[in-house]
Amino acid sequence: xxxxxxxxxxxxxxxxxxxxxxxxxxxxxxxxxxxxxxxxxxxxxxxxxxxxxxxxxxxxxxxxxxxxxxxxxxxxxxxxxxxxxxxxxxxxxxxxxxxxxxxxxxxxxxxxxxxxxxxxxxxxxxxxxxxxxxxxxxxxxxxxxxxxxxxxxxxxxxxxxxxxxxxxxxxxxxxxxxxxxxx
Ligand SMILES: [Fe+2]
Numbered sequence: 001x002x003x004x005x006x007x008x009x010x011x012x013x014x015x016x017x018x019x020x021x022x023x024x025x026x027x028x029x030x031x032x033x034x035x036x037x038x039x040x041x042x043x044x045x046x047x048x049x050x051x052x053x054x055x056x057x058x059x060x061x062x063x064x065x066x067x068x069x070x071x072x073x074x075x076x077x078x079x080x081x082x083x084x085x086x087x088x089x090x091x092x093x094x095x096x097x098x099x100x101x102x103x104x105x106x107x108x109x110x111x112x113x114x115x116x117x118x119x120x121x122x123x124x125x126x127x128x129x130x131x132x133x134x135x136x137x138x139x140x141x142x143x144x145x146x147x148x149x150x151x152x153x154x155x156x157x158x159x160x161x162x163x164x165x166x167x168x169x170x171x172x173x174x175x176x177x178x179x180x181x182x183x
Pocket of ligand 1 (some may be wrong): 064116135168172173
């Protein structure tokens, strides 16, 4: 089930429960346990909603460290920007908000790629051709989605970028980090 659908179902359940609780208190009074049972369910739904939202956040963690502070700091910022875009996409904050978050993410990604590629060139990194090819693949995917941008593609793009970043950082950037640390 998509996060958007989960969120909508929880919100609908809460609306039904609130209505039931209000009608229950009006018709049965505060002494009756049934409306209070609805109140307990409302609190449980709110807690679940918060947990669902939190579990969908995109965050950097120590398993993504490549051992170079400058690159790790760039990656942490990338994850913050990706989380902002993902949240905008999943919770429908509006296309203008989504586009602004995506632009900030893409601009920062390009700056970050340029920094990594400069380091590779400066140290004559032997795997730079393949590493740069992966960067270009990601740029091309974002450009392709941007041309056909629609409400459904934002969430899809955010998930693609999350998975791409995780895979790229854990293998390709980790290899680069190891190489730079041995210099
Ligand atoms: Fe990279």
